[in-house]
Amino acid sequence: MEWRAVCVADVDALAELLGRDEEATVGRRESGPAEARSMLAAPGLDLPSRTWTASGPDGGLLGFAALHPAPQPGELRAQLVVAPSPDAPAVTATLLDRLDVWAAHDLPTPDTPVTLYQLPGCFPHDQLLSRGWTVVNSSSRLTVDLDAIRLPDHPAPAVRAARNETDLRTVHSVLNEAFADDPExxxxxxxxxxxxxxxxxxxxxxxxxxxxxxxxxAGALIARDPVDRAWIAWFGVHPAHRRHGLGAQLLTTAFSLLHTRGHRTVGVDVDTHNTGAMQAYTSAGMTLLGAADQWRRTYV
Incomplete structure (x- = not known):
């Protein structure tokens, strides 16, 4: 078994590892090179010092771990992928040891949480529990095939793109108001x-x-359009202005813009328990792809 940091040339090998993990856990492969590329391009991830992988005699990856800043300021996000193999228990233990070392060095304070997403029933489940990780939430991934839904012929009258920094600040303000009651x-x-x-x-x-x-x-949406797949990054409507159809107008406008830019699919990750958001996305034509458990550990 060979241990080393990963590099951008490992995208296909990492995609294959993700696929084997998914096939063993949920019975089908959902991830590909786009997801692997996104993992390696996580903001703040230093590939030489904060990634670690094991490969077998055939050169295929057996496991992968990484640690980088989380989207939530001040928090850290871990990545862990282990495919079933005779070496999987030892691979998992070594990768979790490496995450512990990195976290001890990178945590701004001892009580800073580290989060990690895993498929339900993942292979590392028991080792995660034994090391103090706990499941705190669930996240669902939805996607839409833009060629399979009807997109509006004209822009929604209530929706417009941000024109300047003042508008960008307004988008931020509206999103904060939309999520004011969400402790997460x-x-x-x-x-x-x-x-x-x-x-x-x-x-x-x-x-x-x-x-x-x-x-x-009254509402705001932020989309991203990397080469491989477009994403809804942020989406919210002010509580006082919900049930006026603004959410649907925001989503269909975003879908149209992304389709015009050459995208055929759009994805989003959303809190599984946020039934309002789940309904808004499915009403706009998105379908559930799968769910992942959010694990958390505090090193105190």
């Missing part, structure tokens, strides 16, 4: 939020959308 939602100031968005693959201020009701900002 971070509330960084605009500069920190915008800096984090600019570091994400596919950042494009032309895809920051505002929905207005009687000229009052």
């Amino acid at each position: 939602h971070p509330h960084p100031d605009f500069d920190a939020f915008h800096h984090a968005q600019r570091r994400r693959d596919g950042y494009n201020p032309d895809l920051w959308l505002l929905a207005e009701l009687d000229s009052v900002p």
Whole structure:
């Protein structure tokens, strides 16, 4: 067994590892090179020092781990993928040891949480529990085939793209108001939020959308369009302006813009328990692809 850091040339091998893990866990392969590329391009991830992988005699990857800043300011996000093999228990233990070492060095404070997403019934489940990781939430992934749904012929009258920094700040403000009651939602100031968005693959201020009701900002959406697949990154409607169809207008406008830019599919990750958001996405034509458990560990 060979241990080393990964590099961008490992995209196909990592995609194959993801596929084997998914096939063993949920019975089908859902990820490919696009997902592998996204993992390696995570903002703040230093490939030489914060990734570790094991490969077998045939050169195929047996496991992968990484640690990098989470989208929530001040938190860390771990990545862990292990495919079934006779060496899987030892591979899992070594990768978790490496995550512990990295976390001890990178945590800004001992009580800073580290999060990790895993498929339900994942192979590392028992080892994660034994090391103090706990499941705290569930996230669902939905996708839409833009060629299979009817897209509007004209822009939604209540929706427009952000035109300048003032509009970008308004998008940020509306999203904060939309998630004001969500304890899991971070509330960084605009500069920190915008800096984090600019570091994400596919950042494009032309895809920051505002929905207005009687000229009052009422909803917002941020989409990203990396080469491989487009994503809905942020989406929310102010509580006082819900049930006016603004969410549907934001989503269909985003779908149309992304289709015009050459995308055929759009994905989104959403809190499984957020029934309002799940209904908004499915009503717009998105379908459930699968779910993942959110694990968390605090090193205190």
